[in-house]
Amino acid sequence: MDKSFTERRRRELLVAASLTVAAALVPLFIKNPNVQNIMILTLMFGALSQSWNILSGYCGQISLGHALYFGLGAYTTTLLFTKFGVPPWFGMLAGGAISALIAMALGYPCFRLGGHYFAIATIVIAEIGLLLIQNWEWAGAALGIEMPVRGDSWLKFQFARSKLPYFYFALALACIAWFVTWWLEDSKWGYWWRAVKDNPDAAQSLGVVVFDSKMGAAAVSAFLVAIGGSFYAMYVSYIDPGSVMGFQFSLLMALPAVLGGIGTLWGPLLGAIILIPLTELTRSYIGGSGRGVDLIVYGTLIVVIALARPEGLIGLFSRRKEASR
Amino acid sequence: MLSVHEVTTAYQGLVAISAVSIEVQKGEIVCVAGANGAGKSTLLKSIAGAERPRSGTVMFDGKRLDGMAQHHITATGIAYVPENRRLFPRLSVRDNLRLGSYLYRGEANREEPLDLVFKLFPRLSERLDQRAETLSGGEQQMLAIGRALMTRPRLLMLDEPSQGIMPKLVDEIFQAVKLIRDSGMTVLIVEQRMAECLEIADRAYILQTGRVLMQGPAAEITGNPDVRKAYLGL
Numbered sequence: 001m002d003k004s005f006t007e008r009r010r011r012e013l014l015v016a017a018s019l020t021v022a023a024a025l026v027p028l029f030i031k032n033p034n035v036q037n038i039m040i041l042t043l044m045f046g047a048l049s050q051s052w053n054i055l056s057g058y059c060g061q062i063s064l065g066h067a068l069y070f071g072l073g074a075y076t077t078t079l080l081f082t083k084f085g086v087p088p089w090f091g092m093l094a095g096g097a098i099s100a101l102i103a104m105a106l107g108y109p110c111f112r113l114g115g116h117y118f119a120i121a122t123i124v125i126a127e128i129g130l131l132l133i134q135n136w137e138w139a140g141a142a143l144g145i146e147m148p149v150r151g152d153s154w155l156k157f158q159f160a161r162s163k164l165p166y167f168y169f170a171l172a173l174a175c176i177a178w179f180v181t182w183w184l185e186d187s188k189w190g191y192w193w194r195a196v197k198d199n200p201d202a203a204q205s206l207g208v209v210v211f212d213s214k215m216g217a218a219a220v221s222a223f224l225v226a227i228g229g230s231f232y233a234m235y236v237s238y239i240d241p242g243s244v245m246g247f248q249f250s251l252l253m254a255l256p257a258v259l260g261g262i263g264t265l266w267g268p269l270l271g272a273i274i275l276i277p278l279t280e281l282t283r284s285y286i287g288g289s290g291r292g293v294d295l296i297v298y299g300t301l302i303v304v305i306a307l308a309r310p311e312g313l314i315g316l317f318s319r320r321k322e323a324s325r
Numbered sequence: 326m327l328s329v330h331e332v333t334t335a336y337q338g339l340v341a342i343s344a345v346s347i348e349v350q351k352g353e354i355v356c357v358a359g360a361n362g363a364g365k366s367t368l369l370k371s372i373a374g375a376e377r378p379r380s381g382t383v384m385f386d387g388k389r390l391d392g393m394a395q396h397h398i399t400a401t402g403i404a405y406v407p408e409n410r411r412l413f414p415r416l417s418v419r420d421n422l423r424l425g426s427y428l429y430r431g432e433a434n435r436e437e438p439l440d441l442v443f444k445l446f447p448r449l450s451e452r453l454d455q456r457a458e459t460l461s462g463g464e465q466q467m468l469a470i471g472r473a474l475m476t477r478p479r480l481l482m483l484d485e486p487s488q489g490i491m492p493k494l495v496d497e498i499f500q501a502v503k504l505i506r507d508s509g510m511t512v513l514i515v516e517q518r519m520a521e522c523l524e525i526a527d528r529a530y531i532l533q534t535g536r537v538l539m540q541g542p543a544a545e546i547t548g549n550p551d552v553r554k555a556y557l558g559l
Contacts, residue, residue: 004453005419005453188427191420191423191424191427192424192427194413194416194420194424195413195416195424198413198414198415198416199411199412199413199414201411202411202412202413203413203424204395204396205373205375205395205405205407205411206399206411206424206425206472206476207395207396207399207400207476208396208424209396
C-alpha cells in the first residue's frame with residue numbers, strides 16, 4: 001500500500017525480534033526460581049491474552065469463557081499422556097484441534113446472539129464444561145489428575161531441575177501468538193474482523209461474510225489458548241477442574257488485553273507485563289489474609305483504566321505520537 | 326450490461342417501486358432522478374441485493390442477480406455505495422480502503438485501484454491514519470466511493486452522493502464520477518439534485534411514486550419543458 005504503512009509493519013517486526021532476544025537473555029542473569037516462575041506466567045498469560053484478543057479484540061466478540069479452551073487443552077494433553085502415553089507435543093496439537101472444533105460448534109448457535117448476550121452465553125458454556133469435567137470419573141473428576149514424573153525429558157516435556165525449558169517454551173508461545181496476530185492484522189481476515197467489530201451491517205453490505213469471520217476468529221483464538229492450556233498442565237504437572245477451567249482464567253485472559261489495549265497488537269503483552277507480576281506478588285505477600293486480594297487489585301486497575309484511558313495503556317504511546325506530529 | 330426488468334419491491338406490503346425497468350449499457354453514466362420517496366434508493370437496493378424484489382428480474386452480464394445473496398452480488402463486479410455510506414467510523418481511512426480490496430479472493434494487484442482513488446480524491450491520501458468518523462461529510466462520501474472502487478467493480482452504483490455535503494465538494498464528486506467512467510467503469514447514480522446529475526449523465530430515468538415517468542438521453546430530458554418546470558425549477 002503506501003510506504004509509511006509498510007515501514008511501520010516492518011518496524012513492528014524488528015521491535016518484536018529485539019524484545020524476544022532481550023527476553024531470552026533475562027533468565028541467564030536472573031536465577032531466582034520465584035522470579036522465573038513469574039516471568040513464565042507473564043509470558044503465558046501474555047500469549048493467552050493475545051489469543052483472546054483475536055476473537056474479542058479484533059472481531060469484537062467478547063468471550064468470558066475462554067477458560068473452557070484453556071482447560072480443554074490442559075485435559076487433552078494430560079489425559080492422552082497419562083492414559084495412552086502420547087507425548088505432550090502431540091497432545092498439545094490434539095487439544096488445539098479439539099478446542100478449535102468445539103469453538104466453532106459453540107459459535108454456530110452463539111454467534112447469532114448480539115452484544116452482551118454473546119458474552120453471557122460464553123460464561124454459561126464454560127461453567128457447563130467445568131461441571132462436566134468435575135463429574136467425569138475417568139478424567140479424575142473433581143480430584144484432578146497428576147502427571148507421572150518420569151525424569152527430565154524433551155519428548156515428555158518434563159523438567160524437574162530447571163525452569164529454563166518452560167521459560168523458553170512460554171517465550172516461543174508468546175512470540176507465536178504475537179506473530180499470528182501481526183500477520184492476521186494485514187490479512188483479509190484481519191480486515192474482515194475489524195469491519196465486523198466496527199459495523200457488522202456495513203461489513204455485510206460490502207460483501208464480508210460476517211458469520212464465517214466470527215467462526216474463523218473463534219477457531220484461531222481457541223486453538224492458541226488450548227496450546228497455552230497444554231503448556232500450563234505440563235508446567236504445573238497436576239491439574240484439577242477448578243485450577244484450569246475456573247472462571248478466573250477467563251478473566252485473566254481478558255484483563256491484560258483490556259488493560260493494555262483491546263484490539264491492539266501490543267496491548268495484551270503490555271497488560272500482562274503489568275498485571276501478572278502484580279497479581280503474583282499480591283498473592284504471595286498479602287494472599288495469606290484471604291483469597292481475592294489480587295482480584296481487588298484487578299478491579300481497581302480496570303476502573304482506573306476505564307476512567308482515565310478507555311483505549312488501554314497502549315493509548316499512552318499513540319497519544320504521544322499524535323501530539324508530536 | 327445491467328438490465329432491470331419489471332422489478333417490483335415492497336416493504337411489508339407497501340409497494341415502493343412497481344414494474345420498474347431500466348437498462349444500463351457498458352461505459353455509460355445513467356442517472357435515476359426523482360423526488361423523495363420516488364423509489365430511487367429501493368431500486369438500487371433491489372439490484373444490490375439489500376432488498377429482495379417481489380417480482381421481476383435483474384440481469385447483469387447474463388447473470389441473474391435477483392435472489393442472490395448480497396456478498397455474491399458484490400463479487401460479480403457491482404459496487405454499491407448506499408445513502409448512509411456505511412463507513413467503519415472507528416477504523417482508519419486506510420483500513421476502510423483496504424477492506425474494499427479484500428473482497429476479491431485473487432491475489433491481484435491492490436495498488437492499482439488505490440492509485441485511482443488517490444488521483445480522484447487527493448484529500449484521502451493526506452488522511453490515511455485518521456479515523457473515518459473524523460472526516461467531513463464530503464470526505465466521508467469520497468471515502469465511501471473510494472472503498473467501493475477498491476473492489477475494482479465494473480458497475481458502480483451511487484445512492485445520493487450529494488446528500489449532506491457542501492456544494493463545492495458536490496462538484497468535486499460529480500467530476501470524479503466522470504473520471505471514474507473515463508477510466509472504464511459504468512456508473513448508475515441516483516440523485517435528487519437533478520440538474521448537476523444530468524450534466525454528467527449520458528442517459529436518465531425519472532421516477533415518480535415508484536414508476537418510471539420518463540426516460541431518454543440526458544440532454545433530451547434536460548430540454549423537456551415539463552421536466553424543466555417540475556424538477557429543475559427553470
